[in-house]
Amino acid sequence: MPCCPLCNTACLDIFSKIQQKTYYNCPTCNGVFLDAIYFLSAEEEKARYELHNNDIHNIGYQKFVSPIVEDVRTHYSKQHKGLDYGSGSGPVITSLLRDSKYDITTYDPYFDPNQNALSGNYDYIVCCEVMEHFYTPFKEFNMLHSLLVPGGRLFCKTTLYQPGVKFETWWYKNDPTHVFFYSENTLLWIQKNIGFSELFLTKNLITFLK
Template sequence: MVCSLCSGPTSWFYNFRNKDYYKCEKCASILLHPKFFLSLEQEKARYEEHNNCVDDLGYQRFVSPIVNAVKENFDNKAKGLDFGAGTGPVITKLLSDEGFNLALYDSFFWNNPKVLNSQYDYIVCCEVIEHFRNPLKEFKLLRSLLNPGGIIFVMTEIYSEDIDFRKWRYKNDATHVFFYHNDAFKWIKDNLDFSRLDINGRLIELER
């Protein structure tokens, strides 16, 4: 099996709940073998179980790094996209409350392909990219949606070698199929023609 991001060779890494994970020898990411992916119906049902109320203060605090990053880089005249907005688009809610303009897209809950025919000054993608079954295809799409100088703001948990994968709770969600290493984001920057990469904990910025 080759890596679904960088096409590097992979080797078997871990078995969890009878599912096999592989590690890319090129970008160091961890990926679930595709034969263990949920059906799309199962995946949607799992998302519908999430308690993503946009008025929940804990949820608002959780997304605050990405909200603050948008406000630090853009004013409310900029055009944004909430990609993978889910059942409770809290980032869009918080930014809209301050006059920002964002379109919503989610293949399950906001499936409006017309918004993918526009370009945006920024894209927010919070707790989404770990669900990408074909991360190379998705990151190519995201970059194509950016205006020159635009930024993708991503939040996810990044895998590193000091993590005990056996105890890592992030892998336990059956909809999480790809875990990015810092080297993966460097590969995305260099190979998909981004001008800047900034990694600050769980917040990643990729600028076109």
């Protein structure tokens, strides 16, 4: 039987079966996850990401990431150190912050696999449209937590799965690289069990405080 990749709870009942793909809803953390047998290969996943139009000069793209950029600017200055985790082929957040002389490093497993970036310590980490791609979210969030200095912030952006939404017609699950979906209860589980001191949740932004 599959176990939740976040909290390791055994999940007996199929939540949804769509186009021969099977999804489970964890009764403990309330996350929804794709059965691992349907994960893309590394080559297929990278090819999918290369289809994204991640032009750092695109005004719409800049507006999309603006909640994270503005919150970083609110809480931190160019003297602080940041990490853009899962920065992708067009790291627009990094570009916008560097335009203001912010000290921010990038890491992406496919487009910027800089392992040195994962051995530092950071005042803040940005993770925009990345957490839904985590194959092993417990491991990933533990690592991100460990990279933050005490009092540091992890800024995330994803689309939450809301109670009452019909999963079968929910647009966000259609991207084949989206494998784990979070509800507000899932975020609360992460806060408590990974060890973040606080969780701030707005319409456009998820912030964990260490």
